[in-house]
Amino acid sequence: xxxxxxxxxxxxxxxxxxxxxxxxxxxxxxxxxxxxxxxxxxxxxxxxxxxxxxxxxxxxxxxxxxxxxxxxxxxxxxxxxxxxxxxxxxxxxxxxxxxxxxxxxxxxxxxxxxxxxxxxxxxxxxxxxxxxxxxxxxxxxxxxxxxxxxxxxxxxxxxxxxxxxxxxxxxxxxxxxxxxxxxxxxxxxxxxxxxxxxxxxxxxxxxxxxxxxxxxxxxxxxxxxxxxxxxxxxxxxxxxxxx
Amino acid sequence: xxxxxxxxxxxxxxxxxxxxxxxxxxxxxxxxxxxxxxxxxxxxxxxxxxxxxxxxxxxxxxxxxxxxxxxxxxxxxxxxxxxxxxxxxxxxxxxxxxxxxxxxxxxxxxxxxxxxxxxxxxxxxxxxxxxxxxxxxxxxxxxxxxxxxxxxxxxxxxxxxxxxxxxxxxxxxxxxxxxxxxxxxxxxxxxxxxxxxxxxxxxxxxxxxxxxxxxxxxxxxxxxxxxxxxxxxxxxxxxxxxx
DNA sequence: ACGCTTCGAATTGTCTGACAACTTCGGCGC
DNA sequence: GCGCCGAAGTTGTCAGACAATTCGAAGCGT
Numbered sequence: 001x002x003x004x005x006x007x008x009x010x011x012x013x014x015x016x017x018x019x020x021x022x023x024x025x026x027x028x029x030x031x032x033x034x035x036x037x038x039x040x041x042x043x044x045x046x047x048x049x050x051x052x053x054x055x056x057x058x059x060x061x062x063x064x065x066x067x068x069x070x071x072x073x074x075x076x077x078x079x080x081x082x083x084x085x086x087x088x089x090x091x092x093x094x095x096x097x098x099x100x101x102x103x104x105x106x107x108x109x110x111x112x113x114x115x116x117x118x119x120x121x122x123x124x125x126x127x128x129x130x131x132x133x134x135x136x137x138x139x140x141x142x143x144x145x146x147x148x149x150x151x152x153x154x155x156x157x158x159x160x161x162x163x164x165x166x167x168x169x170x171x172x173x174x175x176x177x178x179x180x181x182x183x184x185x186x187x188x189x190x191x192x193x194x195x196x197x198x199x200x201x202x203x204x205x206x207x208x209x210x211x212x213x214x215x216x217x218x219x220x221x222x223x224x225x226x227x228x229x230x231x232x233x234x235x236x237x238x239x240x241x242x243x
Numbered sequence: 244x245x246x247x248x249x250x251x252x253x254x255x256x257x258x259x260x261x262x263x264x265x266x267x268x269x270x271x272x273x274x275x276x277x278x279x280x281x282x283x284x285x286x287x288x289x290x291x292x293x294x295x296x297x298x299x300x301x302x303x304x305x306x307x308x309x310x311x312x313x314x315x316x317x318x319x320x321x322x323x324x325x326x327x328x329x330x331x332x333x334x335x336x337x338x339x340x341x342x343x344x345x346x347x348x349x350x351x352x353x354x355x356x357x358x359x360x361x362x363x364x365x366x367x368x369x370x371x372x373x374x375x376x377x378x379x380x381x382x383x384x385x386x387x388x389x390x391x392x393x394x395x396x397x398x399x400x401x402x403x404x405x406x407x408x409x410x411x412x413x414x415x416x417x418x419x420x421x422x423x424x425x426x427x428x429x430x431x432x433x434x435x436x437x438x439x440x441x442x443x444x445x446x447x448x449x450x451x452x453x454x455x456x457x458x459x460x461x462x463x464x465x466x467x468x469x470x471x472x473x474x475x476x477x478x479x480x481x482x483x484x485x486x
Numbered sequence: 487a488c489g490c491t492t493c494g495a496a497t498t499g500t501c502t503g504a505c506a507a508c509t510t511c512g513g514c515g516c
Numbered sequence: 517g518c519g520c521c522g523a524a525g526t527t528g529t530c531a532g533a534c535a536a537t538t539c540g541a542a543g544c545g546t
Contacts, residue, residue: 011528037497048530050293053498054300061304069498070537085431086329088484183306184484188328190433190452190475209433209452213484220306220319232433239482241331241427241456254499280526291501296527312527313508 016055035073085239088184090170100139108134109162122225129153144235147228186213196229207232259298278316328482331427333413343382351377352405365468372396386444387478390471429456439472450475
C-alpha cells in the first residue's frame with residue numbers, strides 16, 4: 001500500500017499558504033513584522049477563521065511564522081544564510097546563484113532494472129525498470145560534481161528517448177514532466193576513491209562529499225535516487241541547523 | 244530582534260501531537276493504518292475537534308500522516324525521518340538515541356587567544372580570549388568523532404576551572420550555564436588527513452566528514468566554534484531537505 | 487515629569503454545533 | 517456477476533461564542 005493521493009479539490013487553506021509564503025519571501029511582511037490578524041485574513045480571503053488558522057498552523061510548523069496568544073502572528077527572523085543544504089534545489093540553480101555558469105555533460109543514459117541495493121534504498125520492487133544517468137556538473141567549465149542518478153521508468157513518458165535529456169535534471173522534471181520535487185532524504189558521506197571521477201580531470205579528483213539522496217514530490221512519490229559526488233573544495237556546503 | 248518565545252501555557256494540541264508521535268513511532272498505528280477518527284480523538288483527549296485538527300495538521304505538515312476527505316487519516320508509509328542533520332542537537336543525545344552508550348575523552352583544555360582564522364570565522368576581535376577543547380566522542384567505546392571546540396571566555400563563569408568540564412558540551416551549556424543552543428551554521432567538508440586523529444585508534448582513522456560549525460543561542464549570541472571530524476562510516480548523517 | 491497600577495481593547499486559543507464535500511460499502515435491479 | 521444508487525461515515529469548512537493572554541492607554545501618586 002502506498003501514499004498515492006487520489007486527486008481531490010485543493011483545500012482552500014493551501015491557497016492561503018501559497019499566497020502568504022510568496023508575500024513573506026518578497027518582503028511584503030518583513031522579518032519580525034506582525035502579520036494581519038486572523039480576522040483580517042478571513043475578510044481578505046473570504047474564508048472562515050478555521051481555514052485561516054489551518055493555513056497559519058502550516059506556516060508555523062514550517063518555521064516561517066510564530067504565533068503568540070494575545071499579541072499576534074509574527075514573521076520569524078531568519079538566519080542570514082538562507083538556501084543552505086537543508087533546502088531542496090537544483091545544483092544548477094545554486095551554481096548560477098554563485099555567479100558561475102553551470103553545465104552538464106552526460107556520460108551514459110541506460111534503461112535497466114534497478115540493482116538490489118538500489119531497490120532496497122528506494123523501497124521499490126527489485127524488477128523495477130529505471131533510467132540510469134551518469135553526469136558531470138560543471139561551473140565555468142570546472143567539474144564540481146559527478147552524479148549517478150536512477151529514475152523509475154514509470155515517471156517518464158511512454159515514448160521516451162534518453163537522448164532528449166540534457167541539462168538540469170530538476171529543470172526537466174519541472175518543465176517537461178510537470179513534477180515538482182519538494183522533499184529530499186539525503187545521507188552525507190566522505191568518499192575517497194579513484195573510481196568515481198571520469199574524464200580528463202579524473203586524476204585530480206580523489207576526495208568527495210557524497211550526497212546519497214532520495215527525491216520525492218508533494219505526495220511522497222519517489223522521483224529519483226541520486227548519488228552526487230561533490231569534488232571536495234569546489235562546492236560550498238552551508239547548513240542551517242535549528243532546535 | 245529575535246524570536247524569543249515568551250513562555251505561555253503549553254497549547255493542548257501540542258500534547259496530542261507528542262502523544263500521537265510516540266504511538267506512531269512505537270507502532271501502535273502502523274504505517275498505512277487508519278488513525279482513529281477526529282471524533283474519537285476528541286473523546287479520548289477530552290478536547291474539541293478544532294484542537295484535534297490543529298494537532299493533526301501539524302503531524303500532516305511534518306509528513307507523518309496524510310488526511311483524505313471522506314476516508315480518514317492515515318499513517319504515512321514512509322515514516323519520514325524528521326530528526327536529521329538539519330536539527331540541532333547534542334551528538335551525545337543522537338548516540339544515545341541510536342541505542343549506544345556515549346562517552347567523552349578530553350585531550351586538552353587550554354585558555355588562549357583565538358587564532359586569526361578563528362576570529363574571522365567567528366566574527367570576534369582577534370584578541371578575544373577563548374577556551375580550546377580537544378575531545379574524542381565515543382559510542383560503546385568506539386571513537387566516532389574528534390572535536391576541536393573554541394568557546395569564548397566571556398561565556399564561562401568568572402571562576403572557571405577547565406577541569407570541571409567533562410561529558411557533553413551541550414549538557415554543560417544547558418545545565419551549568421543555563422544557555423540553550425538553538426541555531427547552528429555549519430559547513431560540510433570531506434577530509435582525509437593523518438593529523439586529525441589521536442590516541443590508540445588514530446592509525447585507523449583517515450577519512451572524515453567535517454562539520455565546521457558555529458553555535459548560537461536565541462539571541463544570536465555566539466556560543467562556540469566547533470570543528471567536529473566524524474569518522475566516516477561510524478556515524479550516520481541523515482538530512483531532510485525541503486523546498 | 488516620572489513611575490506605577492489598573493483596566494479594557496485587541497488577538498490568539500479553544501469550544502460547540504452545523505453543514506458541505508467526499509469516500510466507502512452494501513443493497514438492489516438487471 | 518455487474519453496475520447503479522443511496523445511506524452512513526469521515527474530513528473540510530463555516531459561524532458564533534467565550535477563555536486566556538498581551539499590550540497600550542488612562543489614571544494616579546509622588
